[in-house]
Amino acid sequence: MAIPPYKAPSRGSYDIVIVGGAAVGSSTAYWLSQALGETASILVVERDSSYEFSSTALSTSAIRQQYSNPINVKISQFGIEIIRDFPQLMAPFFKDEPAPDLGFKEHGYLYCCTPDGAEAAKARVELQRSLGAHTVFLEPGPLKDRFPWLNVEDLGGGAWGSRDEGWFDSMGLLNGFRRAARGSGVEYIDNAVVGLDLEGNRVVAVRLSTGETVSCGTLVNAAGPRAQQVAAMAGLSIPVEPRKRYSFVFASATPIPGRVPNVIDLTGTFVRPEGELFLTGNTPQKEIARDYEDFETDMDEFDDYIWPALYHRIPAFDALKVQQFWTGHYEYNTLDHNGIVGFHPGISNFMFANGFSGHGLQQSPAVGRAVSELIIHGAFQTLDLTPFRYERVPANEPFLEEAVI
Ligand SMILES: Cc1cc2nc3c(=O)[nH]c(=O)nc-3n(C[C@H](O)[C@H](O)[C@H](O)COP(=O)(O)OP(=O)(O)OC[C@H]3O[C@@H](n4cnc5c(N)ncnc54)[C@H](O)[C@@H]3O)c2cc1C
Structure with a gap:
């Protein structure tokens, strides 16, 4: 695997550190940066910014309304809105070039x-x-x-x-969110998170593979199929x-x-x-x-x-x-094929955005927005994603989605 040379972060401390900078991590970075502007420092750590093996790059990139849970229908409806409006949404960040069109094929x-x-x-x-x-x-x-x-x-x-319903360009979505986030002050580094330092009920620092340690206010796990590796760094377990x-x-x-x-x-x-x-x-x-x-x-x-x-x-x-x-x-997500979105109840600044089980690309716009709302306001402001909360995992209360492909 050809991984680009790793970089050190520019500071020693960030308000928010996002582990994983593909669709979910970059959507989260985008929504946070649009809401917070320069008032917060945000770092995205991505272990392979070629994204060669990310789910986002290898996705078949379709979006549908055909779910058994109302909240999944609503999440995709927001996804469609973003896909259709993407060129306008991204235009401010693509000043000298055409803003990305995601080539949505509305075949149903x-x-x-x-x-x-x-x-x-x-x-x-x-x-x-x-x-x-x-x-x-x-x-x-x-x-x-x-x-x-x-x-x-x-x-x-x-x-x-x-x-x-149809399919669209997954890397266009990722690249748009990433570019807009960077253009709004979010720092991206090529590096891997290899450990987390905890004090009491909080993650206080992130350890990088190049040896640096950066302090963090909030930690977002957006590590896709490697989500359990990151959870384990905080002594946590998710069925992903x-x-x-x-x-x-x-x-x-x-x-x-x-x-x-x-x-x-x-x-x-x-x-x-x-x-x-x-x-x-x-x-x-x-x-x-x-x-x-x-x-x-x-x-x-x-x-x-x-x-x-x-x-x-x-x-x-x-x-x-x-x-x-x-x-x-x-x-x-072996529990119920649905995402896990929200803070851990014990480690109170550890945020999950994981386990989307094959529908995470279309959900990334709504999930990124929801995660930003939880971080900024402590509660959902638009779509209520409470059914995806982590608490259902230890309680063994599946929130089952029947329409999984
Ligand atoms: C074959 C296939 C078909 C699919 N079809 C669809 C579809 O039709 N519609 C749909 O909505 N979804 C689909 N999906 C699912 C969708 O692609 C994923 O749910 C979505 O891309 C998840 O995005 P993510 O950002 O969470 O994960 P990823 O894209 O996997 O990104 C996670 C990132 O985290 C990075 N990372 C991991 N660990 C660390 C670490 N320790 N330090 C730093 N970085 C780290 C990785 O390098 C990676 O880039 C499909 C997936 C596959 C594989």
């Missing part, structure tokens, strides 16, 4: 369901619609009319989001572990006509267009915690599981050629 999601699952799917659609989402439930007949290339024989229908996800980009000999959504098959395999090509992935058969450095791709997963599922659901996928593939890590 199509969640297939079994005949047995149709009632639950309809209930989710109703919930999403009651919150302003544009999801509709299509019975097999109308589903086939709308998407003639889809095999609906074994389906009870599909939930289709025609608006406010790196889980592998394989992505494959393929060409299909037979084109699929029309505006193809992100199709979520009954097997959990998803597929969506990627320019002229298609992008697919699934949950690997071996769904276990992985080594932090293990990014190897198991090609059998495509041949043995993904391709048969694709061919069954979309028979036009009879001749495919894989062109590119990669492996990324989900920061997987």
Whole structure:
């Protein structure tokens, strides 16, 4: 892994230190800097600012309204707002260049369901619609009319989001937030946090791999799949572990006509267009915690599981050629597949922003804002993310999200 040379921080003490400067860390830095301006010193420590192995860079970068929890729907609605407004939001920080457009492809999601699952799917659609989402439930007949290339024989229908769902540029989002944060006085350094010093119920300092120690007022854990490593530095434990996800980009000999959504098959395999090509992935058969450095791709997963599922659901996928593939890590919360956002009740200045389990990119705008509100005001000011509080972990009270891909 080629990591840029590490840098020392410019000061010995910061009001806020953020560990991890990818989507969640940089969104947090952005919202804090916009609210606090020069009144607070903020340091972001990033162990690899090439972001090569970050979840953000390896993400398939989609956003949807199709969740089972109202708060997740609302978080994504805010995400959509930010994605649409990004060029205007970023314009002040890109004075001599065009502000980044995140290239949002509003193709929608199509969640297939079994005949047995149709009632639950309809209930989710109703919930999403009651919150302003544009999801509709299509019975097999109308589903086939709308998407003639889809095999609906074994389906009870599909939930289709025609608006406010699709995919976008993950690194554009990260780079925009990062640049805006830096332009507003946040300091970023290439370095790794290797330890935390505690006094009483507080983190008082952060130890860096280059030997420096910096004092901190508030510590934010935005370390993605490595979140547990950072938690452990404060003697804490969260049920977040790196889980592998394989992505494959393929060409299909037979084109699929029309505006193809992100199709979520009954097997959990998803597929969506990627320019002229298609992008697919699934949950690997071996769904276990992985080594932090293990990014190897198991090609059998495509041949043995993904391709048969694709061919069954979309028979036009009879001749495919894989062109590119990669492996990324989900920061997987084994308790309930939802984020953990908030201060630790015991170590009162330790903030979690972790465990988003495959939907953290679309949640990063709302999570960064929520974390900044907690730090500045001690309470949420906009969306109430209380259901994501850390306290549910030791209490073993899952806040389960059913719609996880
Ligand atoms: C294959 C795949 C597909 C996905 N698809 C989607 C999707 O469609 N939609 C969606 O919303 N989400 C998706 N996700 C999830 C999403 O990408 C993540 O939830 C999100 O990017 C998490 O951002 P983060 O900043 O928390 O973590 P990361 O992007 O992993 O960033 C954490 C950063 O912390 C740094 N770091 C870690 N430890 C330290 C340390 N000790 N010191 C300093 N720095 C440290 C790391 O170097 C890293 O850059 C997907 C993820 C994967 C892997």
